[in-house]
Amino acid sequence: MNHRERARELALEYLRRGSFPEWFEALYASSGGNADLIPWADGRPNPCLVEWMTEPGPPAPGSRALVVACGLGDDAEFLAARGLEVTAFDLSPSAIAWCRRRFPDTRVDYLAADLLDPPPQWRRRFSLVFEAYTLQSLPPDMLERAVARIADFVATDGRLLVVTRAREENEAGDGPPWPLTRAALHAFVAEGLREVDFRDFLDRREDPPVRRFLALYERCGGG
Template structure:
């Protein structure tokens, strides 16, 4: 007889287990699934290109975010981390997949970019060299792969690691375009995430209501010859953590 629920972390791990083996996409055991995903670097996956997100470039061009210390969550092959480093940011980048980190490190060496890469679980950064604080936390496609209960972990990470006055910028699946639109409770009934969760602007504003909205819009569709990555099935959002009095 198991009686092993005593803390919030115990509850979160129990809920993680309901999605096994799909949980391997976001938990510490995700290496095998994502390593297979990143094994062939020539696959025609849109975000395999070595280009920064168009919204990130836009934020920087308009001065909405300024140079400082940045964390790239779910960095993949490192395209956004390298862009930030090229502009003088001090960049930490984390991903669960050793294959993704190896590819990102190869790109960084080729570009002569200084990025500190970390292979592991972003929710376990507290107490490590990647614990922050950060002026910018950037997330290009990590948030929509989390099960609903892990939003608690995500918001806790922001509370720990984002400085007052700092920014969260993210891209995620747009409802009506990409991702599952099932109610949160149905994911637990079915023990599946159906490839990722879709969000509406209203849901994003509610989830991140503790932050001030700077901009929320659809990602622009960028042509193949553009220097930026852009796909219109994604929301782009920029939020600011208000400076404390």
């Protein structure tokens, strides 16, 4: 059994016990600081985010950004290096402590927080919200609440960039992870955001390649 399979087994065990969210902390805390044991940690910022930041109209330096469920912090550090004022959070206190150890001189404000019960002052506060691979890591019954909370972080005229594994409606979504359907992502529109871009692509950086969606939303003035 490789590390990825072992992590999945652990997740399924917590799911069966009815204490799913605790498995993230269990995984980070039991890894002994070895990032090879964290399936999604690859020691570099998300390539979709890096590419997106090279496209026209990136957020201006000094804009406020929020990295949702930041894991080991590579995306947050990347955005901070681009001059953004970054807040990054994760449910797992061990992950947050790990970020602070990895980046002792960081400008990122790292904190442990629950996406489903976030600090109220984050409401509509961020010009850029970045979410990668968290929604797909949550059991489907948590999805609706998670989408609503993430949408709520986006300031007026702010943007939300989402990257996730993708599937068709009629494909089995046995997780973890639970790839999202296009309809599931459309919930961001129901939460008051406007879809600005939607890409459905095969990510060949993975072996085997993985189907993903990249979606960009914005909150229009008065929305």
